[in-house]
Amino acid sequence: xxxxxxxxxxxxxxxxxxxxxxxxxxxxxxxxxxxxxxxxxxxxxxxxxxxxxxxxxxxxxxxxxxxxxxxxxxxxxxxxxxxxxxxxxxxxxxxxxxxxxxxxxxxxxxxxxxxxxxxxxxxxxxxxxxxxxxxxxxxxxxxxxxxxxxxxxxxxxxxxxxxxxxxxxxxxxxxxxxxxxxxxxxxxxxxxxxxxxxxxxxxxxxxxxxxxxxxxxxxxxxxxxxxxxxxxxxxxxxxxxxxxxxxxxxxxxxxxxxxxxxxxxx
Numbered sequence: 397x398x399x400x401x402x403x404x405x406x407x408x409x410x411x412x413x414x415x416x417x418x419x420x421x422x423x424x425x426x427x428x429x430x431x432x433x434x435x436x437x438x439x440x441x442x443x444x445x446x447x448x449x450x451x452x453x454x455x456x457x458x459x460x461x462x463x464x465x466x467x468x469x470x471x472x473x474x475x476x477x478x479x480x481x482x483x484x485x486x487x488x489x490x491x492x493x494x495x496x497x498x499x500x501x502x503x504x505x506x507x508x509x510x511x512x513x514x515x516x517x518x519x520x521x522x523x524x525x526x527x528x529x530x531x532x533x534x535x536x537x538x539x540x541x542x543x544x545x546x547x548x549x550x551x552x553x554x555x556x557x558x559x560x561x562x563x564x565x566x567x568x569x570x571x572x573x574x575x576x577x578x579x580x581x582x583x584x585x586x587x588x589x590x591x592x593x594x595x596x597x598x599x600x601x602x603x604x605x606x607x608x609x610x611x612x613x614x615x616x617x618x619x620x621x622x623x624x625x626x627x628x629x630x631x632x633x634x635x636x637x638x639x640x641x642x643x644x645x646x647x648x649x650x651x652x653x654x655x656x657x658x659x660x661x662x
Contacts, residue, residue: 405444408452408475415475418442419468426464435464488530492540495523499545503575516548516574520566527559534558547577 403425406418422442426435443449452474453461461467483491501515508518523540526532537556544552551569556562 403442405442405447406449407444408448415471416477419471423468432463436461436467439464439467483530485533488526488532489536491530492523492526492532492536493543495519495526496543497545497548499547499578502545502547502578503571514569514571514574516569517567520563524559524563532559537562545581547574547581550577 403418403421406413406415408415422439426438429435429438440453443453453467456467456470460470497516497519501519504515505512506515506518507513508521534557537559540562541549541552541554541556548569551574552562552565556565
């Protein structure tokens with residue numbers, strides 16, 4: 397019964413579930429059961445409460461679920477084994493190339509194959525699973541290095557020629573050394589970021605300083621106003637106005653230089 401307990405209840409409508417794997421797990425779990433009622437009870441106990449599968453099982457006529465073989469046939473009719481679409485060689489290669497290792501995983505451990513493993517070792521096993529599934533050739537390994545986080549490059553050879561060689565080099569990376577390299581890279585990235593921000597700030601200040609000394613461009617009417625001012629000055633120069641005092645001096649008979657006019661007092 398311990399095997400039964402280790403099988404997750406099946407809901408039947410979750411994308412994360414694998415119906416074909418579920419029925420295989422049930423088959424393995426009931427190998428030690430000798431009679432049909434025990435097998436049927438074991439199967440029904442693995443259907444999640446109030447789920448699609450529980451309602452499906454309850455709706456099956458009794459005559460069609462008196463043996464596990466009948467139940468299994470009905471189950472595979474409702475949840476058939478999905479057909480996996482085969483990838484072309486180029487599609488498979490692109491799939492594997494796209495399985496980049498996130499630098500946030502570096503220096504951490506994850507659960508894999510029942511034990512705690514370095515995240516980079518878990519990653520290479522994820523890659524190799526797809527490699528084996530789609531028969532990706534060894535010549536793709538040369539592309540994998542350039543997609544690795546910068547902190548991992550010192551530990552991986554440039555001339556990797558096979559998937560097995562890549563796995564061995566990835567597994568050989570010691571966690572303390574990798575953490576040191578990650579810290580080094582992060583420090584360098586922080587320094588570059590601060591430099592970039594300083595350059596942006598300097599450029600902003602220079603633009604503001606240049607803007608303070610900037611003369612606005614002429615508007616369409618500014619030239620017209622300037623021309624009118626020039627014309628006005630030219631007119632004043634050509635026809636200067638006489639001062640009132642000067643005009644009076646010219647007409648004043650008592651001031652020398654003015655001609656005597658008829659009708660003067662003297």
